[in-house]
Amino acid sequence: MLPTVTSESIALLPLSSRDRQHAALTPTAVMNKTHLQPHGQLIYRFQDRLFWCEHDDVSSLHSRVSYINTLMNHIRQTMPNRDQPLTLISLGAGGLLMESFIHAQLQGNGYQDINWRVIDIEYGPDGTQRCLSHRDSLEAFATIAAEKLAVYGSDQRYFNTFMGGNGATNDRGRGATVLLGIDPPTSSSQALGMACFDPQSMSVKGRPVEDITDANCLYLIACDPEYKEQVHHAMTALARGDRVVTLGSIIKCHVNKFGSCEVLSTQSPRSLTMKEACTPLLEQAKTTQASTSAPEITISDIKRAVERYVAAMADENDLYYAECCVSDYDVSLGRLRDYIIDSPHSSLLATLEMNATHIESYP
Structure with a gap:
């Protein structure tokens, strides 16, 4: 409509x-x-x-x-x-x-x-x-x-x-x-020019939550180990609730109106790789969930699927991965x-x- x-x-x-x-x-x-x-x-x-x-x-x-x-x-x-x-x-x-x-x-x-x-x-x-x-x-x-x-x-x-x-x-x-x-x-952060419209980056404004039942979105961020502290600083900024954080190697996963997981990524090679690898795992989680009485896939299901990917990558590369369950305003x-x-x-x-x-x- x-x-x-x-x-x-x-x-x-x-x-x-x-x-x-x-x-x-x-x-x-x-x-x-x-x-x-x-x-x-x-x-x-x-x-x-x-x-x-x-x-x-x-x-x-x-x-x-x-x-x-x-x-x-x-x-x-x-x-x-x-x-x-x-x-x-x-x-x-x-x-x-x-x-x-x-x-x-x-x-x-x-x-x-x-x-x-x-x-x-x-x-x-x-x-x-x-x-x-x-x-x-x-x-x-x-x-x-x-x-x-x-x-x-x-x-x-x-x-x-x-x-x-x-x-x-x-x-x-x-x-x-x-x-x-x-x-x-x-x-107010956008007014100060902190938001970014570069296709290689994504500006996010989700608020990390303690209880996953309050989350409507999951961020997965990848970086070289030497930039680990910068990722932590970004998460701290998001926790304040009044900041826009712009990142390159990130995917954003949430449940859409059809009850399926939607994955958004930047156009950076690392972000696209994460999306390509996580999408089949999330589709598998949706198929598994469909065999139960649950009405739709949940953020907990998404988190488990993403954790499988991160665990598999531990032996493949030396990247640092950070997962964050958030309440995303958008x-x-x-x-x-x-x-x-x-x-x-x-x-x-x-x-x-x-x-x-x-x-x-x-x-």
Whole structure:
């Protein structure tokens, strides 16, 4: 199914008189309710315990306000039934200040049944909070959302609610769905020129996870032994959650929407060799898994297949290999996008990246 794609520069249909009753958000209104607070080299905007990171080149105040107003225009036009349940899934929700302004705008426009699903690695593997700031933000937003809030530490945790026929299964079936991808956690690094578009390299921004059930992707990295420490430094940078790491000899493995393993590589000879060698092992793992009652191949299955390759290579060459199971933002967004597309109701994907709003409407 092809989406209807729009952006801020495309004119929308005229709004009805009912739609015009609630005023659009303005930067002045936001500034009157919030204050700025520096933290190291970054600037955060706070409203009580809710916050966002503000950067003129990445996620400025004006681009955030424009995003909210553009999103509201699309919701009003594609999801006009104010009495129908509306579910918003926010990936990388962070301090939840954007979500609170969106919630207020939805209420002002007459939407009654507003359900929130907020996903962030900072919320921990079971939805608990890793640090004080996010605990406070979640508690504050829970008051705003009343009892219609669910918290997840990864997209994997969200999709695990499929079990038993509840959670995510009901989200898509009960009414309209909106997927929010607001200011990806590593976009500030991209602004500083750390992302790379060289076909010989790959820029990745997965967050290493302690519990493999939170992982949606596996990275396999190869290097000469003398560069081992550089690989370790790259993994440490990824663990911070706000860095893009660019590598040449890497493959990226994840489960696609068909339940099979997809392997991405760079065009470097070493990366292509790893892909060529691992692909049949992963296909074998898929075939083995198909004979069981498991619905699809898992990251654990992928990890075992990749470890077989690494073990075999120990006697073939003297390269150093590093495996890393991660929660990859791009994979999460793609999986959630595929999820909302396959819905009997209207759905939207709304992203804000590098100050640019992008909207996709389904069907």
